[in-house]
Amino acid sequence: DICRILWCGNSGSTISTAHPALEGSWCGNEKWCHAGHCGEWHSEMGAYPVVTDGNWSEWTSSEKQCPITQCQITGSIAIISQMRTCTAPAPNNGGKPCTGSNVRGIVCGGIAKSTICEGFTRQEYGDRLCTAIAHDQIRADRQLSGTSFLR
CATH class of the missing domain: 3.40.1620.60 (YefM-like fold)
Incomplete structure (x- = not known):
């Protein structure tokens, strides 16, 4: 009890x-x-x-606008991630929790030619990331070859 x-x-x-x-x-x-x-x-x-059912807060993001950064993968698109919390109000006294996801991504500016990134291929980006993990100065993983496997 x-x-x-x-x-x-x-x-x-x-x-x-x-x-x-x-x-x-x-x-x-x-x-x-x-x-x-x-x-x-x-x-x-x-x-x-009073039994209070949970309700979602407004969507929030640490980014105020679409990112203006160099794209890393050719063909990828820019997105803003947003979060919300089940605190408007939070469930109380046996109330129902919020339903649905607490995170979402918003595509910046649609998928026009100007928003599509020009950078590494998916394979090149994966290989660079795997190589960096394999040779990390603090926690290197010597079992990794540095080659990525994309599906």
Whole structure:
């Protein structure tokens, strides 16, 4: 019972603590912790808690506009990555979590000839990246040949 002891997980194993959930914490279907037990809400506990479903925040991005950087792979396109959080509001008291993805990519300027990158081929880019990993100054992986395998 979460109201008596809080169970925590650690990569598949269960670790317990001696600390119970806080008074008034949601502990099940229309039930909350009170005096170390999980049960229905009582009027002496105060106002009945409202079940709040989660809702997404607005999409945000660290980039304010399309990147103006040299493309690295021929034929690739520029995109802006955006994120959102399930905090407008966050689910509470057994409310439903947000559905859908919290990340998306927006293509910059469509796929016109001017937005298509001119740079390395996919194979050249992959080979350069694999070579850099194989010969990294801090964590080199000498088992790698430096050649990429593209599918």
